[in-house]
Amino acid sequence: MSEVSSAPSSIAVLTSGGDASGMNAAVRAVVLTAAHRGIDVYAVHEGYHGLVTGGDLIRRMQPADVDGILHRGGTVIGTARSDEFRTREGRLAAARNMVAHGIDALVVIGGDGSLAGANMFRQEWAGLLAELVAGGAISQDLADAHPFLRLVGLVGSIDNDMWGTDMTIGADTALHRITDALDALQSTAASHQRTFVVEVMGRNCGYLALMSSLATAASYVLIPEQPPHSDWPQEMSRLIRAGREIGRRHGVVVVAEGAHDRDGNRITSEQVRTLLQDDLGEDVRVTVLGHVQRGGAPSAFDRYLGTQLGHRAVERLLADEPHAPAQLIGLRGNRVVILPLMECVEQTQEVAERMKKRDYDGVLKLRGRGFREAYRILQTIQQAAPSPLPAERRFRIAVVHGGGPAPGMNAAVRAAIRLGLDQGYTVLAVNNGFRGLRDGDIQEMGWMDISGWVSEGGAEIGTNRYVPGPDAVARIAEQVAAHRINGLLVAGGWDGYRAAHELDRHRQQYSALDIPIVCLPMTINNDVPATELSIGSDTALNSIVTDVDKIRRSAVATRRVFVVEVMGRDCGYLALVSGLATGAERIYLPEEGITLGSLTADVHALAEGFRAGKRVGLIVRGEGSDPVYATDFITSLFEKEGGDLFDARAEILGHVQEGGNPSPFDRIQATILTARCIEFLSEQLRSGGRAGAMIGFLSGEVRFTDLARYPTLVEKNVHRPLEQPWLDHRELAAIMRG
Ligand code: ADP
Numbered sequence: 001m002s003e004v005s006s007a008p009s010s011i012a013v014l015t016s017g018g019d020a021s022g023m024n025a026a027v028r029a030v031v032l033t034a035a036h037r038g039i040d041v042y043a044v045h046e047g048y049h050g051l052v053t054g055g056d057l058i059r060r061m062q063p064a065d066v067d068g069i070l071h072r073g074g075t076v077i078g079t080a081r082s083d084e085f086r087t088r089e090g091r092l093a094a095a096r097n098m099v100a101h102g103i104d105a106l107v108v109i110g111g112d113g114s115l116a117g118a119n120m121f122r123q124e125w126a127g128l129l130a131e132l133v134a135g136g137a138i139s140q141d142l143a144d145a146h147p148f149l150r151l152v153g154l155v156g157s158i159d160n161d162m163w164g165t166d167m168t169i170g171a172d173t174a175l176h177r178i179t180d181a182l183d184a185l186q187s188t189a190a191s192h193q194r195t196f197v198v199e200v201m202g203r204n205c206g207y208l209a210l211m212s213s214l215a216t217a218a219s220y221v222l223i224p225e226q227p228p229h230s231d232w233p234q235e236m237s238r239l240i241r242a243g244r245e246i247g248r249r250h251g252v253v254v255v256a257e258g259a260h261d262r263d264g265n266r267i268t269s270e271q272v273r274t275l276l277q278d279d280l281g282e283d284v285r286v287t288v289l290g291h292v293q294r295g296g297a298p299s300a301f302d303r304y305l306g307t308q309l310g311h312r313a314v315e316r317l318l319a320d321e322p323h324a325p326a327q328l329i330g331l332r333g334n335r336v337v338i339l340p341l342m343e344c345v346e347q348t349q350e351v352a353e354r355m356k357k358r359d360y361d362g363v364l365k366l367r368g369r370g371f372r373e374a375y376r377i378l379q380t381i382q383q384a385a386p387s388p389l390p391a392e393r394r395f396r397i398a399v400v401h402g403g404g405p406a407p408g409m410n411a412a413v414r415a416a417i418r419l420g421l422d423q424g425y426t427v428l429a430v431n432n433g434f435r436g437l438r439d440g441d442i443q444e445m446g447w448m449d450i451s452g453w454v455s456e457g458g459a460e461i462g463t464n465r466y467v468p469g470p471d472a473v474a475r476i477a478e479q480v481a482a483h484r485i486n487g488l489l490v491a492g493g494w495d496g497y498r499a500a501h502e503l504d505r506h507r508q509q510y511s512a513l514d515i516p517i518v519c520l521p522m523t524i525n526n527d528v529p530a531t532e533l534s535i536g537s538d539t540a541l542n543s544i545v546t547d548v549d550k551i552r553r554s555a556v557a558t559r560r561v562f563v564v565e566v567m568g569r570d571c572g573y574l575a576l577v578s579g580l581a582t583g584a585e586r587i588y589l590p591e592e593g594i595t596l597g598s599l600t601a602d603v604h605a606l607a608e609g610f611r612a613g614k615r616v617g618l619i620v621r622g623e624g625s626d627p628v629y630a631t632d633f634i635t636s637l638f639e640k641e642g643g644d645l646f647d648a649r650a651e652i653l654g655h656v657q658e659g660g661n662p663s664p665f666d667r668i669q670a671t672i673l674t675a676r677c678i679e680f681l682s683e684q685l686r687s688g689g690r691a692g693a694m695i696g697f698l699s700g701e702v703r704f705t706d707l708a709r710y711p712t713l714v715e716k717n718v719h720r721p722l723e724q725p726w727l728d729h730r731e732l733a734a735i736m737r738g
Contacts, residue, residue: 008105008150008317010040012058012098013310015075016047016082016110016117019294020156020170022302023075023109028066028583029310029736030107035063036735037318042103046078047110048085048117054097063738064613070303070583071549073173073296075156079110088128091121095128096137104146107313108153109169112162112348115153119326119342125149151326152313153341154306158294161205163347163366164339165330169309172301174201174293175211175664176542181289182216182252183455183661189250195219195240195276199269199288202256204352207371208293209256214378215667217454219243219251221382222259222267224355225363226375229262236272237279242384246448264358297549300541301665303581305331311732312336333700334533374668377419377675385447386421395685397487397678398480400430400437401463402496406522406536407662408670410453410460412491415674417445423682428483432462433492434499438472440479454671457539457661465495468502476503477510487516487681491674493523493534494569494719497694501710504692516684517707518677519694522670524658527571529713529721530705531696535673537573538665540566540657544578551651552582552616559610559645561617561638565631565652568622570718573726574657575622580733585609585617587733588634590624591724599629603641610645617646624718676702 013030015023027043034041043061044050050057069076084090098104108118121128129143155162160171178200185196198218202208206223213221220236222228228235240251253276259267269286277284298306309329316327316338326341347366354362364372380387399416401409413429420427431441453460468476480488490500500519507514521534528534544566551562564584568574572589579587586602588594606617619638621631631650638648662670677695684691692707705713714721 008039009102009146010042011105011107011314011317012042012044012103013107013109014044014047014051015077015079015156016108016114017079018111018157019074019079020158020168021073021173021294021296021298022169022306023156024069024072025298025303025306026109026154026156026169026310027075027077028069029307030314031061031066032063032736032738033311033314035738037314039318040102042101043077046080047114048082048094049080050078051094051097052082052084052090054093054100058097058101067738070581071297073298085117091124092128092131094121095125096132099129099138099142099146104148105150105317107310107317108151109156111155111157112345115155115328115341116345118151118153119345122149122151122326148322150317150320150322151341152316153326153328154309154313155328155330158208159202159205160207161348162330162344163351164328164344166333166370167305167331169302169306171207172305172665173296173299174208175215176299177293177296178208178212178289179215179664181287181292182212182218182254185287186216186250186252189252193249195251195253195280195282195284197253197255197269197272197276197284197286199255199257199286201289201293203258204355205258206256209254210371210374210378211664211668213254213382214374214671215454215664216252217382217452218254219248219382220253221378222254222272223256224258224260225367225371226360227260227262232261233275233279237276239382239384240276240280246384248384248451262358299663300545300578300581301538303545304577307580307736308336308729308732311735312338333697335700337700370672373672373675377415377671380422381415381418381671386418394424395486396426396428396484397489397681398428398430398442398483398485399489399491400433401459401461401492401522402433402490402499403463403465403493403523405459405463405658406493406524406534407457407539407658407660408535408666409463409491409522410450410456410458411662411667411670412520412522412535412674413461414450414453415671416489416678417450418447419675419678421447423678428485429461433464433466434468434476435464435466436462437479438468438475440482442479442483454667455661457659463492467495467498473502473506474510477506477512480515481512485515487685489518489520489674489677489681491520491522493521493525494527497528497710500692501707504707507690514690516681516690517692518680519707520673520677521694521696524574525568525571526573527569527720529710530694531698532725533697535666535670539660539663540574541578541581542663543657543660544574544653545581547653547656548578548582548618552618555616558647559615561606561619561642561646561648563619563621563631563635563638563648563650565621565623565650567653567657568624570624571720571724572622572625573724575620575625576726576729576733579620580729580736582618582620583736584620585737586619588619588621588625590622590718591727594626594629599634599637603638606638607642607645673702680704
């Protein structure tokens with residue numbers, strides 16, 4: 001027998017099962033990473049059908065073949081269901097087609113069915129090849145050259161139904177589609193004081209229904225994981241009526257397509273409509289969102305996710321022992337993780353089993369903490385009034401912004417008010433940031449004061465970059481005492497954190513300031529410490545990606561380089577991630593600066609690209625990348641040096657990045673993190689604690705960091721944290737240049 005090779009001969013990638021936006025990003029990353037590593041890579045078209053059929057459906061890929069697919073929805077290499085692959089004959093044909101191309105490593109992008117099938121194929125591999133040898137279909141030498149099938153799975157599924165990973169490729173885009181539709185329906189429903197029943201996808205998984213309800217303030221949701229109790233029709237009507245009574249003009253009931261009651265009987269959207277119509281005595285309309293949920297351009301997150309996962313899949317295949325069990329590349333928090341594929345598949349299938357057995361607590365447990373938390377928060381927030389109050393309102397908490405506006409700020413204030421009131425607290429909103437706190441511009445908020453805020457961009461209570469000096473801190477202490485504020489939530493960015501730290505460090509001096517304070521990261525720049533991700537940046541990224549898609553298309557008839565300037569001040573997060581999500585040739589970051597040498601090299605690289613047939617070039621420049629080599633300067637330089645090969649244009653995207661309505665992710669995270677902050681304040685208040693803290697995502701988990709550590713976590717003269725793990729993706733960006 002010939003020696004077992006330590007690296008796979010050739011890699012193939014296929015997409016299988018339902019299509020999902022972001023699959024193209026993953027395919028592109030697989031191809032570009034393999035090319036970078038000098039490994040031959042093939043795309044198998046039409047999923048397992050292509051593997052079984054072979055011929056023209058298995059195509060060698062070059063980097064140029066994945067040009068211009070990043071922004072496209074669905075999967076450009078096609079997907080299909082294949083009954084043949086379920087049979088041994090089918091898998092024999094597949095194995096034969098693979099070894100004929102020297103392929104013995106596979107990246108499968110699909111749902112649990114596709115991944116289970118792939119794993120069975122991997123286990124059978126040696127037997128399949130032996131059978132092919134015995135039948136004379138392949139030579140012993142060929143079989144010996146490929147003794148193992150290496151397999152890595154990526155989950156492509158709009159349902160987000162895979163155990164082990166927080167997000168699947170395509171779920172975020174689907175959530176965008178649903179959220180847009182629900183926002184649109186709410187405005188028409190409110191105009192007519194009408195109730196809508198909206199059916200969303202999710203046969204076994206209520207993720208899309210639950211999260212879209214949380215992101216749009218739906219009145220009621222029906223998901224398969226938590227079938228309602230037998231009196232649900234009355235409960236649903238009661239909620240909608242109660243909402244009307246307190247001034248809610250619309251009612252929206254979201255029904256997951258797999259919703260059922262506790263006895264396992266399906267609950268259809270039509271049934272919900274009839275029930276509501278009879279009970280409310282008014283016209284109720286049904287909207288079934290259907291396949292639009294799958295389609296359309298992938299969100300920034302799905303492009304970034306697909307890119308990261310595709311890249312890691314190839315790295316993993318190259319690093320793995322040849323006979324290592326199959327792995328699944330997933331996401332925990334905002335970190336890519338490697339998980340045992342079959343455990344993930346089995347646990348996912350276990351959900352379906354438990355659902356059949358009506359073990360709904362078990363189902364909810366398997367869905368994970370984030371899902372359970374979202375469900376619990378939704379149940380509180382969608383009520384028409386807080387839970388019955390304790391005899392007296394024991395504590396008074398205030399919420400204030402600081403820094404530039406971040407999409408999601410209103411969702412955070414809304415959550416703070418509703419969840420705070422539900423705890424029996426008095427909740428105060430501080431207008432106009434820390435200036436308002438200094439001047440006593442503070443108002444008590446009621447349950448309905450923030451109705452409709454979840455989807456609004458901007459900051460209804462106002463925000464600014466004011467940071468109090470010593471005199472102002474004294475006046476703030478007076479106002480905090482005068483308003484008897486027991487706890488403070490600061491939802492803001494760089495200047496909000498500075499202001500919070502100013503109060504924190506004057507605790508000893510002013511007893512009124514010796515209260516629990518918690519900072520919630522809300523800035524598009526992602527430049528605050530104690531978190532790897534801030535709320536607002538996802539909306540900004542989507543805004544950039546949408547604009548760059550248009551900018552690219554504007555150049556169809558010309559040969560042009562665009563220099564796109566994005567926000568971020570001293571932090572290059574928006575530049576790097578948007579550059580990755582739009583397929584930029586070059587990304588300039590404040591963390592690296594710009595030199596004349598690098599500009600010269602970039603001009604040469606671009607010229608070479610255009611000589612080889614490139615039509616559009618994209619450079620993303622973070623606004624704080626260099627004080628001298630500004631966007632206009634770089635554009636002029638490229639314009640001059642491009643000569644006849646290309647012209648150059650500057651696009652400074654500006655404040656549209658801050659101003660959009662929040663993305664579903666930002667709405668949801670603003671709500672969930674605010675809930676954690678309220679819990680933190682509650683624990684402190686109940687136990688007599690007076691801690692100052694910053695909440696954030698660290699190593700894939702939500703954690704609190706002592707606010708006193710703030711100065712030690714940021715750079716001295718520039719606005720960014722000392723630790724920025726996302727900078728590791730610079731290498732990925734270089735590989736994705738192709
Ligand atoms: P998903 O991957 O989205 O769960 P399916 O369950 O429909 O979608 O699976 C897609 C394809 O994967 C099937 O058409 C079939 O070719 C293959 N497949 C699924 N399950 C198996 C299995 N147990 N054995 C072999 N192939 C399978």
